[in-house]
Amino acid sequence: MSYLLGIDVGSTNLKAVLYDLSGNEIASASEPTQRFSPDADHPDWAVWQPEQIWDGIAGSIKQVVSKINDPKEIKGVSVTGMGMDGIPIDINGDCLYPFISWHCPRTKPQMERWLETVGAEKQFSISGSPIWPFHTSFRLMWMKENQPEILAKTHKWVLIEDFINFMLSGEFATDYSMASSTSLFDQKKQQWSDELINLADIDKDLLCDAKPAGTVVGSVHGKASEKTGLAKGTPVVLGGHDYSCGCLPTGAFVPNVILDVIGTWEMIVTTIDKPLLDISLCNAGALVDSHVAGNKWAIMAAAVAGDMTEWFKSQFASEELKQATDDNKSEWHYLVEKASASPAGANGIMFLPHMSGSFSPVIDAESSGAFVGLKNTHTRADMFRAVIEGVNFQFKDIIDSLQASLNKTPEKIIAIGGPTRNDLWMQSKADIASMVVEIPDIAEPVTLGTAMLAGIGSGVYNDLPQAYEAVRKKTRIVEPNEKEHEKYADIYQKYKKLYPALKGIRS
DSSP states (O other), X not given: OOEEEEEEEOSSEEEXXXXXXXXXXXXXXXXXXXXXXXXXXXXXXXXXOHHHHHHHHHHHHHHHHTTSSOGGGEEEEEEEEOOXXXXXXXXXXXXXXXXXXXXXXXXXXXXXXXXXXXXXXXXXXXXXXXXXTTOHHHHHHHHHHHOHHHHHHOSEEEEHHHHHHHHHHSOOOEEHHHHHTTTOEETTTTEEOHHHHHHHXXXXXXXXXXXXXXXXXXXXXXXXXXXXXOOTTOEEEEEEEHHHHHHHHHTTTSBTEEEEEESXXXXXXXXXXXXXXXXXXXXXXXXXXXXXXXXXXXXXXXXXXXXXXXXXXXXXXXXXXXXXXXXXXXXXXXXXXXXXXXXXXXXXXXXXXXBTBBOSSSOBTTOOOXXXXXXXXXXXXXXXXXXXXXXXHHHHHHHHHHHHHHTOOOSEEEEESGGGGOHHHHHHHHHHHTSOEEEESOSOHHHHHHHHHHHHXXXXXXXXXXXXXXXXXXXXXXXXXXXXXXXXXXXXXXXXXXXXXXXXXXX
């Protein structure tokens, strides 16, 4: 047998998944990602400790490797993950400072200064990235201003996925999609932007060489072999940003398709053949970065989604939680069952899903959520249905903003993530968007996508189309109900008025 290993460095879990060449999961293991706040003077600062990241990944790899007879049967390994967070490493390969987490607010002053001196339009016109405080560029600027002695000793600033590649192979490199997450990468030239690097006053030599995803960066060395159980000499192949990797096994690496990655956040991704650096995308909270699918780019916009239903469950579902315990079923089963009895439009309730602010297509981190239209005849089932519909109206709003910039109507939605098991959520999404929703039978599309890159780089597959055909899975189809869509079309126009009407009301 031959296998491929996909590794995911996530904000919640550090995961390793082993696949056969047909994309069937053979074994998986994970360890929790631990966030630390080690500075008593700055309790809101957040970091990842490199030892915990490496130990968690290495331990997960060792668990899955133990499930097969011969580790030499693993033909390649590749890493995906969250992007942006990096670490300074000296010439001896020692880590000099923890990863500054994307949760950490310390780089807000650098961001504000950049907004004033460079501006969002110039930033986006080169890098395809809006200005966010957690960008790698601002971490480097903060380090230069606050820890110059550490930066002076730094040989390379290594992004978190590339850190795992380094620990496995001893080699420094990054792929185009990860380089894009720094806000220092020129999307048209697909190389580091000298202009942005000079404006940030950063030493370009600190950045790892950027190469296409699927490139072999090195091989597992002896020390990593001992720690992980991988065979010495196993090819280590560049993966890339998590949502970009998720496009590969789902078939969403071609234009005019929407990949909808639904979790705590909902990430909406579409593939394009050329970089589109229109400021309208920036104004809608979208970013444009290089895709792990060669010679393509990805547009991504995100908003909080699943966190809204989790909040509702935690606050209002005590009855369903008790029933689930008594019947040995999921509380979601009962929540969805009751909400499905409420009609489209939730008997007149609308929900604005801004309980954690809004990031796309409305950019307002201070916005708040709201139920509108409540009466004493409404039930919790109506409210839960309104939450699901509100999240799906937000999804349609993002789709509409992307469609306006691309001047194209997407053909279909491919949805992945835990909420795809929620039939009400998926049917409501199809009805509101008036588009077919396809749900591939893939448990871990992100790690499967990065395993495909391991296969391409190691020569198991000739190219991406062959890899996709090899791992392609059956899909469940959700067709839109046009009568329900007509009802939702009117409600959607009312939904779009909620934020403008409420934005002046703040606690």
